[in-house]
Amino acid sequence: MVGLKPTDLAPTATVKFFSAGTAGCIADLVTFPLDTAKVRLQIQGESKPAQGGAGLKYRGVFGTIATMVRTEGPRSLYNGLVAGLHRQMSFASVRIGLYDSMKQLYTRGSDDAGIVSRLLAGCTTGAMAVTFAQPTDVVKVRFQAQVRQADGAKRYNGTIDAYKTIARDEGIKGLWKGCLPNITRNAIVNCAELVTYDIIKELILKYNLMTDNLPCHFTAAFGAGFCTTIVASPVDVVKTRFMNSSVGQYSNAINCALTMLTKEGPTAFYKGFMPSFLRLGSWNIVMFVSYEQIKRAVTRVQQSWEAPF
Known part of the structure; x- marks a missing residue:
């Protein structure tokens, strides 16, 4: 990305690929409870829509976390972490690590990339990443959504068991359930996240507001997280609902969205907005700061x- 010092050795595509995957894992480790809370809030109400807010199990980000710790134990906040780390190593590596290379492809090797080239690069790497990582995302969401029953029974006994069970019960296509809304979501997320970070960082350096260091990366990442949450929340909720649904509950992602709209109203598309923002904002900060530092260290x-010698 922008801001390379003349004396620095330019990081290779391989370095960026590795750094992005590692940074994504670090960010997931730090922010995973917020992501789990977001998923629980997003799926709340899909089975039995509450009337007038009565009977809601989860209320707010920290209320959801507190309820989960009290009723299911602290480990429940990290349900699906293994699948989440699988996802980041394959997902973040592609969508973030290959962004600069894809941007240069669209500009035919030029470093002067316009907004269109950046958006195309973000859409492309986002779609590519989903193609590779969709099964890990499905398993992650299923684990985050599952609630331990009174008899101790669980939907899946482990990450590998989840992959096998989904493939056996729903077919291989079950592992790619929600792929289309996820491609849509990640094209939007990738554009909002990477392009916003790229532009904010570029403007900060251009007008000498900060040097190319941690405060600059922090500011650009925070702005990217806020913009991304506003743009991506509706698609993210539909993706979560559809991927967690039982066989036949929704015919497709559009049917899922229409069902939400008619039964729960337009505000359903912004369920879990605060944890989404807390998670995306903090995730972006940890990820981009880690990415920049790991990239420099490896280089x-x-x-x-x-x-x-």
Whole structure:
């Protein structure tokens, strides 16, 4: 991305690919409870819509977290973490690590990328990432949504069991359930997230408001997280509902969206907005700051290896 110092060795595509996957895992480890709370709030009401707010099990981000800790134990906040880490290593690596390479492809090698080239690059890497990582996303959402029953029974006994059970009961296509809304969601998320971060960081450096260091990365990442949440929340809710649904509950993602609209109203599309913002904002900050630092560290190691003795 922008802001490379003249004395720095430009990071290779491989370095960016590795750094993005690692940074994504670090960000997931830090923010996973917020993501789990978001999923619980998003699916709340799909089975038995509450009337006038009565009977709601989860209320607000921290209320949801407190309820889960009290009723299911602290470990429930990290349900699906293994699948989440699988997802980041395959997902973040592609959508973030290949963004600069794709941007150069659309600009035919030029470093002067316009908004259209950035948007195309974001859409492309977002769609590519979903194609590779969709099964890990399905399993992650299923784990985050599952509530331990009174008899201790669980929907899945482990991550590998979840992959096998879904493939056995729903077919291989079950692992790619919700792929279309997820492609849509991640095209939007990737554009909002990466393009916003890219532009904010570029403007900060252009007008010498900050140097290319942690405060700059923090500010750009926070702005990217806020913009992304506003744009992506409706698609994210539909994606979560559809991927967590039982066989035959919704005929497709559009039917899921229409059912939500008619039964719960337009506000249903922004269920879990606060945890989405807290999660995306904090995730972006941790991920981009980690990404920039890991990328620089790996590049320096690579440079020291290649330097003549």
